[in-house]
Amino acid sequence: MTDNPFTLIERHACCGGEIHFLSHQSQELGLPTRVNLFLPPQALAGARVPVVHVLAGLTCTQDTFLIKSNAVRYAAEYGLALVAPDTSPRGADVAGEDEAYDLGTGAGYYVDATSDPWAAHYRMGSYVRNELPTLIEEHFPIQVGHRGVMGHSMGGMGALSIALGDAEAWRTVSAFAPISSPSQVDWGRKVTASYFGGYEAEWTQYDPCLLLDSGRIHPGTLLVDQGSDDEFLDRLRPDLLEQAAKAAGQSLKLRRHEGYDHSYWFVQSFIQDHLKHHAEGLL
């Protein structure tokens, strides 16, 4: 075991467990970054527990999902750790990175940028897929190999792409209102033009529909909830995910909820089912 790279910024008792606000120097990002960890009561009592990584959407931080989703109480009940990374590097000092809500700061898309000036620090892909989960499993009481991922919106895209990209490492996956096929919508086109320098083929690693098209199947079921009154439906395109899963033979449980929008009021309404889904697959 290497020296513990995490600095504890705040610790809060919650639901019998503990929330740790952490920072560490990321090798992938080349910057200090923040991450929040929830350890359930079972971990405090000495057990190693499964972990679910939770990925937030555009404009969010490492705090958003834990504060707004109501996930902690069910993670405590089922005995799951939660890991909530930030949504982009902070302080990369790229010109214009703070100008738009959907590019740069708060909009890392869980991909690795390949084009300058983004490529130096915008490496959230490798950070959330490899560096962060490895460090967490090395330095906290996590059951190695019992790892799931979930997310909302941009984070839902991240969760699906991460789990489809490496189904052995990520045993369970779920998403709220994910961007199902970023390469085909405006948000993703902006990413293509900037982070990928116009090279659209980068999306084959990250676009959930393209991953399914290329035969990347997850042995578990993709649990996806989607509000029918979501104001971003034309960029989320759950219909494309449904088609791609069907064509690929991927098990998908897509639930549409009448009257629900894109907010965390929607996420919290169905969060218990997601934690239960992960618990069933990981425990």
Next chain:
Amino acid sequence: MTDNPFTLIERHACCGGEIHFLSHQSQELGLPTRVNLFLPPQALAGARVPVVHVLAGLTCTQDTFLIKSNAVRYAAEYGLALVAPDTSPRGADVAGEDEAYDLGTGAGYYVDATSDPWAAHYRMGSYVRNELPTLIEEHFPIQVGHRGVMGHSMGGMGALSIALGDAEAWRTVSAFAPISSPSQVDWGRKVTASYFGGYEAEWTQYDPCLLLDSGRIHPGTLLVDQGSDDEFLDRLRPDLLEQAAKAAGQSLKLRRHEGYDHSYWFVQSFIQDHLKHHAEGLL
């Protein structure tokens, strides 16, 4: 019934019910003010439901309690409406009102100021005790007379003082880490000096311990949760509440929780018991 004074700013489906972000012109405050309302599924289905007013603490807004407390899911389950007012008037234009976290904006203390320049708009006492609950019961499907109140920190003080001050109108009460005797601690002394122009006797209407000392008893049980690692214990003084309740013969269920601090991570850990307490008293 008078014309509906509320403007609907946002509406979100949540846990089978609806969150309404509202604004209205308050007669007491002499200003427009914001208030959030949760209507549970039972109300949407046509029933009149009991209501619990939720009061937040220093620096908070009408959004804080609903976002951070996890209360909505249990209000939905038990069939309770929630009403979350702001913590002070906004835009009163009193010199210095934005300078300190514990006086002025975000720090209305649920009292009526009696001293200029505060007295014109800083009337959160009459607003939360009378104007707001009356308007809500007139314009939404609330069971009149089935009204409870709960709060956190400054809002816990507000909840206890409101219920002790008019036990007939407020049938149930609970608090998280309340300021138990504001007149005896620094926060309250600042209020005395400003809102009350130095006239300490104003606290007899608002200080939970003084209310108990003067024989104001609530027929229900005061449910109070307090973290033992709360960083503000010396200003909250649960020990004074315990003494005053004992001397007055007031039923008090004060629970101390080892390791918990003052944050909403603490509040969310015990919120279900509070909603259950209100449901049992109001349904």
